[in-house]
Structure formats: C-alpha cells, structure tokens
Amino acid sequence: MQPDVSLRDFFSSRLKLRADLTFTLQHTNGEDYYTINDSLHSRYYRVGQTEYTFLRLLDGRSTVQECYSKLSTALPFHQLSQDDIISLCQWAFGSELLKNQDERLRPTVSDQRPATAWLAKLNFLVFRLPIGNPDRFFSRLAQAWGWLFSSPALIAWCILMLWALFRIGLNWDAFYSSSQTILSADNWIWLAGCWVILKLCHESAHGTVCKLYRGTVREAGSLFVLFAPLPYVDVTSSWSFPSRWSRMHVAAAGLYVELLIAALAALVWGQTSHPWLNHACFNIVFTASVTSLLFNLNPLMKFDGYYILVDLLEIPNLNTNGQLWMKQWAKRTFLGVNTLLPNWSRRVLLITAGYGVASFVWRILVCITLTVAAATLLEGAGVILVGIAIALWIVQPVWRCAKYVAVGNPGEFPHRGRFVVVTGSLLLTSFLVLAYIPWLGNIQAPAIVDYTPQGTKHAPLPGFIKQIEVQSGQQVHRGQALIQLWNLELELKLAKLRIEIKQSELRIHQFDQQRKIAERQVEQEVLQDLQLKLQEKERLFKELTICSEIDGRVVTRNLQAKLGTYVKQGDPIITIGDDCHKELHIAVAQHQLEHFLNTPGNTVLAHLPHYPGLACPVQKVVPRASVTLNYPALAAAYGGALPVKPASSVKQGDKYELLDPRFNLVVSLLSDQSAELYAGQRIDVTCRPQHYTVGKHLYHKISSWFHKSLEE
Numbered sequence: 001m002q003p004d005v006s007l008r009d010f011f012s013s014r015l016k017l018r019a020d021l022t023f024t025l026q027h028t029n030g031e032d033y034y035t036i037n038d039s040l041h042s043r044y045y046r047v048g049q050t051e052y053t054f055l056r057l058l059d060g061r062s063t064v065q066e067c068y069s070k071l072s073t074a075l076p077f078h079q080l081s082q083d084d085i086i087s088l089c090q091w092a093f094g095s096e097l098l099k100n101q102d103e104r105l106r107p108t109v110s111d112q113r114p115a116t117a118w119l120a121k122l123n124f125l126v127f128r129l130p131i132g133n134p135d136r137f138f139s140r141l142a143q144a145w146g147w148l149f150s151s152p153a154l155i156a157w158c159i160l161m162l163w164a165l166f167r168i169g170l171n172w173d174a175f176y177s178s179s180q181t182i183l184s185a186d187n188w189i190w191l192a193g194c195w196v197i198l199k200l201c202h203e204s205a206h207g208t209v210c211k212l213y214r215g216t217v218r219e220a221g222s223l224f225v226l227f228a229p230l231p232y233v234d235v236t237s238s239w240s241f242p243s244r245w246s247r248m249h250v251a252a253a254g255l256y257v258e259l260l261i262a263a264l265a266a267l268v269w270g271q272t273s274h275p276w277l278n279h280a281c282f283n284i285v286f287t288a289s290v291t292s293l294l295f296n297l298n299p300l301m302k303f304d305g306y307y308i309l310v311d312l313l314e315i316p317n318l319n320t321n322g323q324l325w326m327k328q329w330a331k332r333t334f335l336g337v338n339t340l341l342p343n344w345s346r347r348v349l350l351i352t353a354g355y356g357v358a359s360f361v362w363r364i365l366v367c368i369t370l371t372v373a374a375a376t377l378l379e380g381a382g383v384i385l386v387g388i389a390i391a392l393w394i395v396q397p398v399w400r401c402a403k404y405v406a407v408g409n410p411g412e413f414p415h416r417g418r419f420v421v422v423t424g425s426l427l428l429t430s431f432l433v434l435a436y437i438p439w440l441g442n443i444q445a446p447a448i449v450d451y452t453p454q455g456t457k458h459a460p461l462p463g464f465i466k467q468i469e470v471q472s473g474q475q476v477h478r479g480q481a482l483i484q485l486w487n488l489e490l491e492l493k494l495a496k497l498r499i500e501i502k503q504s505e506l507r508i509h510q511f512d513q514q515r516k517i518a519e520r521q522v523e524q525e526v527l528q529d530l531q532l533k534l535q536e537k538e539r540l541f542k543e544l545t546i547c548s549e550i551d552g553r554v555v556t557r558n559l560q561a562k563l564g565t566y567v568k569q570g571d572p573i574i575t576i577g578d579d580c581h582k583e584l585h586i587a588v589a590q591h592q593l594e595h596f597l598n599t600p601g602n603t604v605l606a607h608l609p610h611y612p613g614l615a616c617p618v619q620k621v622v623p624r625a626s627v628t629l630n631y632p633a634l635a636a637a638y639g640g641a642l643p644v645k646p647a648s649s650v651k652q653g654d655k656y657e658l659l660d661p662r663f664n665l666v667v668s669l670l671s672d673q674s675a676e677l678y679a680g681q682r683i684d685v686t687c688r689p690q691h692y693t694v695g696k697h698l699y700h701k702i703s704s705w706f707h708k709s710l711e712e
Helices: 007-011 049-057 064-074 082-094 117-122 135-149 151-170 172-181 185-212 236-240 244-271 275-295 304-313 318-335 346-377 379-407 416-436 488-514 517-543 590-597 671-676 694-711
Strands: 014-016 022-028 031-038 043-048 059-063 126-132 219-225 228-234 443-451 455-458 463-468 481-486 545-547 552-554 572-577 582-589 603-607 614-621 626-628 644-646 656-668 682-687
Touching: 007 064, 014 064, 022 236, 031 049, 031 236, 043 049, 043 236, 049 064, 049 082, 059 064, 064 082, 135 151, 135 185, 135 244, 151 172, 151 244, 172 275, 185 228, 185 244, 185 275, 236 244, 244 275, 244 304, 304 318, 318 346, 318 416, 379 416, 416 694, 443 572, 443 590, 481 572, 488 517, 517 545, 582 590, 582 682, 590 614, 590 656, 603 656
Parallel strands: none
Antiparallel strands: 014 059, 022 031, 031 043, 126 219, 219 228, 443 582, 443 682, 455 572, 463 481, 481 545, 552 572, 582 656, 603 614, 603 682, 614 656, 626 656, 644 656
C-alpha cells in the first residue's frame, strides 16, 4: 500500500475480481489449492484455498472490510491478517486480476523495480520471439497423430527401444568408433540440422498431447540462445489439468518422441552400409538421445525434467521456493536477519533446500558457459554480450546486495558487523585453502608398455634387404638368422679376390717348376696379402646375415614391408626385445611436464594389473615435444586417450599425428612386472607433484583453458 493511502480508505474501497478468470481446484502434497487461468494475458497463478475464498468475495458491491468479515464468517480459523489482505490485493492489482479500481491502491513502481531493471531487457544471450497462435494446427495434429501417445503405442515404443539397444550392443565397436568424430568441425552443420528438426518434433509432441487432454496451445515461437534458434510452444494450460499424471504426460511427450526417432535411426544405422546415411543416422541417435537426456531431462533447468519432478514430488513452485530458501539462508547466515519461511513439512523443507543449492550452483555454471561461448563463438560481438551478461548477472545482484546491506528493507535490519565478520572469515578461509591446502587429486597421463631396446641391429654395410627370415612379434633364440642383406659390390670384390688368388697360386706353381726362387717369394707375399683381404671380405659377407644376439621377441613393426628396401650403413633394421626387460613410455602434455618432474623422488605411480599402484622412477625424458604418433595404440582413433588428426605429411606409413605436442617420459619396470605385461598394453600413470596446492591447480586449469581459447 502507498504511504498516502490510509488503512481505513483501503478497507472502505470496493474491489471487483475479473469475471473472465477461470479457477481450477487441484490437490498436491496433501493440500488443496486453486489455479487461476488468466486467458487474456496467457498467465497462470496458484493461490491457497483461503486466498481463493477472499478473492471470490470481491464482487465490486461489498467493501474490502465487508469481504474480510465474510471471510472470517466462512473460515473462522483462517490466518490472514489485515496486512496479508493488503498484500494480496496489491498482488492482484499488479497481476491485473482486478479492474476499474482506485489508482491509489496500486503499488508504486519505484518500490518494486530497481534502477537497473532496464538491463533485463538487454539480455541478448537468451530471448524469445513469438510467431503466432497455433491452437488450430495442434488440434488437427492431435486428430492425426494422437494414437502415437496411446497405451498400445507406449508398449510398442518400449519394445522398439529394447530392440534398438540390442542392435547397438551387437555393433558396439562400430558405434563407439563413430562417436570419435561426432564433435569435429566438419560435423557441426549436421548436428545443428538434426537439433532443429528434432526440436520441432519435440515441441510438436508437447502441443499434441496437450490438445489430447483438451488444453490450449496459445503461443509458439523460437527461443534464441546465443542467436541459435530453438522452437518452443506454450502448453502452460496443462497446469490447470486436475490429474498430475496428465501434466507429466504433456511434459514427457517431447522426450518420448525424440527417443522414438533415435530408436528408428539406430535400427537404420545397424542395417545400412551407405556412409552418408550411416553418418546421418548416428547424428540423429546422438542428438535425440544424449543431448535430450542431458538437457530436457535435467531437473535443474526449467525444462521437461523439472515439471515432471515437480508433479512427481507434488511440490509446486520448487524452483521459486528453492531460491527463496537460499535468500533466507543467506540473510540469516551473513546478516543475522530473522526471516520466516512457509510452514513446510520436514520432507518438503529438505527437498526444497537441496534443490535450491543444486539449482544455484547449476545457474552459475550455465551463466559461465554461456558467457564463455558468446565470447569464443561471436568474437567481437561476443565481447559486447559478455559485458551485458556481467552487468545482468554480476553487477546487478552485487548492487542489490550492497543496497540491502546498507539500507535494508522495511521490517528487516541487517547486522553490518556480522556481515563483515562472516564475509571476512569466509574470504580468509578460502585464501588459506587455496594457498596452503595441497591438491589431493592426481595428474594423469596415458602410457604404453614397450621393450627395452637392447637388441637393435644396424646395417653393417649399405645394401638391399634380400630376405627376412622372421616376422613381427615372433619369438627368436640366440644365434637365429633374422635378415639377409645383399651387397653387389661386396660380392664382386669377393669373386675378384678369389680369381686373383687362383692366378697367384698358378704363378707360384710355375715359379716352382722354373726354380725361380726370388720370384716365388715375391708372389707368395702377394698371395698372403690377397688371402687376408679375402678373409676380411668374407667376414663382412657373413655380417650381411643378421642374427639375434639374445633370446627375445621381434618388436619391429611392419617388418615385412622392409623387404627389398635399401639401407645405409648404420641404419637400424630390426629390434629384439626381452620379455623380462620392458619399460613404460608416458605421453605427457606440455602443461603437465613440470608436474611429472616435480614429484617426491622423481617417481610416478603406474597403475598396473595385479598391482594397486606402483611407484616407478623416471629414467629418461625426451627433451623435445613432438606431434609424431610413435605408438598408435595411444591414439583416440584406435581406442586410446590422445586426440589425433590426419597426418600433414605421410611419413613411414603414419596416418595420424597428435593434436597437441607431447613429451616422452621413459620409466623402467622390474623383471617380474615386465613378464606379466604385454608390449603395446595401455597403462594409466599418475603423479602428485610437490607443493602443488588447490590454488595452483585452479590457476593452471583456468590459464590453460584461457590460452587454448585464445589460440582457437
């Protein structure tokens, strides 16, 4: 009530409730309440039974005082005071439920709206664009497709879902491999198209089921999130349905249709071999199932999942009451204000408080995500939107909080000293936690088991690989022939030396017959020199047959591909590894390297099978990061953890290269551990660096994300 309107003037006024309002009795959580349908403005309100009784008494002929007396006669044990009656009438004025009454009774705008309310209209991150009244369209849609939401159709839907899950399970490897490129840049246009089409079907399902229960679809349009259009329909008329199961049916209809489309697409995906159709069906399955379950079924957002949860728990206005609980808790904790909450039961209070905390945290995450997405995707325009978002979501609430602390509200007097003490203690505690509490989490990196390269054989001479006696992965023993090289120049020299030796022997024989002793001695020295050269060449010729020096296994990949190739002297040809001597090769990102090298005792924790966690010392660090994929098993394309991209230059048959450079850390394993592990086996390795606090961890996370965003 305005200050210039007296209590007597107010109760002597004659107020009248609009005649076109529709009231529906509903029962929730053991209490009766009425839903007010304002069809003129497409609004719905909920009031208690006592408030409903008073509002119905406002007929324009009786004064407010007379209506209040009639209320006391009809409900002698009601708890509405005179101030409550004034607040109820002012609310009815503000909601335009009363007409043709004294303007003095209307609430002042300056008391209700803050000075910065105009900023709320500048929210370009999320806004709506209505496009018309589609009630007739949905009436026809309900006549044509209403059977899809019947009980027999629900049974068929369940069978179809089980069949689709079974088909995906049979082809899980192919399904998983298809998911590796779902978020690639080339696939965004497909995902966007699938998203818009599925959302049209989703919203159409809401409107269709609403009409099946004789509701009204007053409005349809497009909701823009970061200027991305998303269709919507207004099915708020379902709030007046007397059965909560009908309301839940309307809320779940969109998800029902999307999962139906996902099941049909999954069956087509499992049967087709056409690449484009297979790709399109997979995008539909992903968009209609994963994204719908994450967003539409999320009860922390006011989408389908929220309204299903509200009706399932029979707790109306759960989101509003959760925010109210958070505000009241903050006032009591930080300002010492004695606030009163509605007379909720213990069950309702616990659920409301838990939902209020969870939704508050979720709103913070959503605001941060939308702001970052706007700044990243929209570039220059995104900076302007970020400024608006900061004004709406940070500056405006902080200003309201500061104003409340400084001035307070009528009847509420905040204790500023308590606010300073509690806030200062919280900030000091946060600083101590960030600066001195060690981070209990681990830094993780993928690793792979490999043989210690102690049996690598190099080419003794240049030549061609003539014959390969073994295969990759084959077990070999000491002295076994592995590879035969061919050197034409060496063979020609051997043949020439053998001919010269024969000629020298013939000359010595002739000198013996002719008794030329001096000439024979000279020729004998020439023969000895030729024989020494022959022995040296034969030794080199024997080295062309490469044999194993240890018992082990051939670890060189694609060995048969080297047949017929030319090698230079000193080039590595084949490597033999010992099963009792293996090592771990850890692929460490650039921002993780300092963490892995700053551990107690320079050790890392290898999570090996049959070992809970083994501390292994780092033996060697390759001093330069590289994008070369030395171990394909670590690539995401082959089931590993490292993101890859097609190789920019095909080198030694490599199809992929790492998306980000990685350092290679080498860790030796003991003999018993080496014997139990297989070469090529993937292992997770973690470390916990020294003097690494919670604050440093958050700083590294935020800075790495910021630098990555700038690079993109």
